[in-house]
Amino acid sequence: MINKLITRIKETNAPIVVGLDPMMKFVPEYIKKAVFAEYGETLEGAAEAIWQYNKGIVDAIYDLVPAVKPQVAMYEQFGIPGMVAFKKTVDYCKGKGLIVIGDIKRGDIGSTSEAYAVGHLGKVQVGSRSYYGFDEDFVTVNPYLGSDGVNPFVKICKEEKKGIFVLVKTSNPSSGEFQDQLINGRPLYELVGEKVAAWGADCMGDSYSYVGAVVGATYPEQGKVLRKVMPKAFILVPGYGAQGGKGADLVHFFNEDGLGAIINSSRGIIAAYQQEKYAQFGEQNYADASRAAVLDMREDIAQALAAR
Numbered sequence: 001m002i003n004k005l006i007t008r009i010k011e012t013n014a015p016i017v018v019g020l021d022p023m024m025k026f027v028p029e030y031i032k033k034a035v036f037a038e039y040g041e042t043l044e045g046a047a048e049a050i051w052q053y054n055k056g057i058v059d060a061i062y063d064l065v066p067a068v069k070p071q072v073a074m075y076e077q078f079g080i081p082g083m084v085a086f087k088k089t090v091d092y093c094k095g096k097g098l099i100v101i102g103d104i105k106r107g108d109i110g111s112t113s114e115a116y117a118v119g120h121l122g123k124v125q126v127g128s129r130s131y132y133g134f135d136e137d138f139v140t141v142n143p144y145l146g147s148d149g150v151n152p153f154v155k156i157c158k159e160e161k162k163g164i165f166v167l168v169k170t171s172n173p174s175s176g177e178f179q180d181q182l183i184n185g186r187p188l189y190e191l192v193g194e195k196v197a198a199w200g201a202d203c204m205g206d207s208y209s210y211v212g213a214v215v216g217a218t219y220p221e222q223g224k225v226l227r228k229v230m231p232k233a234f235i236l237v238p239g240y241g242a243q244g245g246k247g248a249d250l251v252h253f254f255n256e257d258g259l260g261a262i263i264n265s266s267r268g269i270i271a272a273y274q275q276e277k278y279a280q281f282g283e284q285n286y287a288d289a290s291r292a293a294v295l296d297m298r299e300d301i302a303q304a305l306a307a308r
């Protein structure tokens with residue numbers, strides 16, 4: 001899957017992931033009105049509304065980008081109907097040729113991690129038969145429990161030819177509380193970066209490992225260091241757009257080959273129509289506003305990379 005991701009990045013010329021983080025406040029009123037008239041103001045209604053909203057965005061952007069990243073929390077908040085919408089979104093995106101990165105941030109003791117890995121990347125055995133659960137292509141993994149929490153994901157990735165992105169230096173303001181703590185004079189995120197390189201060493205695609213890392217665009221200096229610590233790891237970079245990350249902040253996340261990083265934007269793309277810059281589209285054309293925001297993001301990244 002890492003090879004496919006790289007091929008699609010080259011074909012689209014867009015190292016971009018569109019984050020599918022649907023919130024009710026982003027769903028246009030005309031969608032909510034129609035859906036609530038049918039389902040009522042219920043969990044089923046909310047799930048149907050976010051699904052219809054997602055579908056509109058995916059239809060508008062699928063030819064421009066290699067990948068999407070549905071954030072599971074945005075679906076989980078609506079209970080079982082929300083998780084049905086998550087699965088529908090995963091399947092629909094894959095049907096459109098998009099690579100799906102499930103942002104699930106899981107990680108636990110080994111036996112529990114194995115169940116998470118089976119449920120999201122692999123197949124579960126039921127008697128003599130086996131079934132895919134959510135069947136994303138990549139997932140995000142929380143490494144806080146150490147190797148035995150990560151290894152089950154790596155094992156399933158090997159079997160299924162899929163991949164993971166391990167949290168190394170997250171984009172949020174308080175990520176430093178733990179991640180920047182010095183251990184023998186070195187920040188924890190660097191030590192986690194070294195583990196990512198080690199976990200990924202025998203998980204190589206043609207040029208990059210399918211054990212990747214998450215490093216926030218909001219920490220460009222740390223990104224520069226981590227790029228060197230894990231040269232073969234693909235870096236998933238959240239924090240562009242709504243969290244303040246800009247094209248110029250991203251350049252050191254990429255290797256000299258122009259690869260090695262894929263930049264996520266969620267709210268900046270999916271709720272573009274609510275921004276002043278794209279207000280002319282109006283809520284009826286919310287998906288066209290998302291398309292315009294992807295094109296602008298692609299240009300911003302290309303200009304930054306050309307200027308480095």
Ligand SMILES: O=c1ccn([C@@H]2O[C@H](COP(=O)(O)O)[C@@H](O)[C@H]2O)c(=O)[nH]1
Binds near residue numbers: 172215242
């Ligand atoms: O360090 C991290 C890890 C994950 N995320 C997730 O990415 C998106 C960002 O959304 P925006 O709207 O583009 O800010 C969201 O799903 C986060 O949970 C992150 O932001 N930082």
